[in-house]
Amino acid sequence: MIFKGTKLYSIFGNKCPRCHEGSFFENANPFNLKKFDKMNEQCKVCNEPFEREPGFYFGGMYGSYALYTALIASVFVSFVVIGEINIFYVLAVLIPLIILTQPLFFRWGRLFWINIFVKYDPEAHKKPQRNVPKW
Numbered sequence: 539m540i541f542k543g544t545k546l547y548s549i550f551g552n553k554c555p556r557c558h559e560g561s562f563f564e565n566a567n568p569f570n571l572k573k574f575d576k577m578n579e580q581c582k583v584c585n586e587p588f589e590r591e592p593g594f595y596f597g598g599m600y601g602s603y604a605l606y607t608a609l610i611a612s613v614f615v616s617f618v619v620i621g622e623i624n625i626f627y628v629l630a631v632l633i634p635l636i637i638l639t640q641p642l643f644f645r646w647g648r649l650f651w652i653n654i655f656v657k658y659d660p661e662a663h664k665k666p667q668r669n670v671p672k673w
């Protein structure tokens with residue numbers, strides 16, 4: 539169980555890293571392929587800005603890179619090394635799996651990155667907008 543107030547709640551729940559109330563991405567469904575990458579400009583509950591500076595989310599790629607590495611390594615070790623299944627059968631499953639998980643890993647990577655810089659504040663919705671420069 540992932541509780542409100544933890545970073546994992548924000549990352550996997552598509553929630554603002556500051557108040558854990560507002561949505562980070564506009565559309566709750568990551569598999570809506572036309573809108574899966576559309577973020578809200580700021581939190582609709584606490585006004586935390588999500589568009590922080592140009593290139594901020596390049597760092598999010600570290601998060602999705604780690605997720606892909608974990609996925610590929612675990613599938614490879616369990617099926618090719620331990621299960622001794624032909625690598626071509628494994629690739630036939632792994633490649634579609636990588637494509638299917640792309641919207642999820644993209645979102646989790648970005649939420650992971652912003653959660654490094656923003657701390658949870660249960661009183662955030664009561665406080666006025668923070669003074670963060672607009673880019």
Ligand SMILES: [Zn+2]
Binds near residue numbers: 557559560582586
């Ligand atoms: Zn918020």
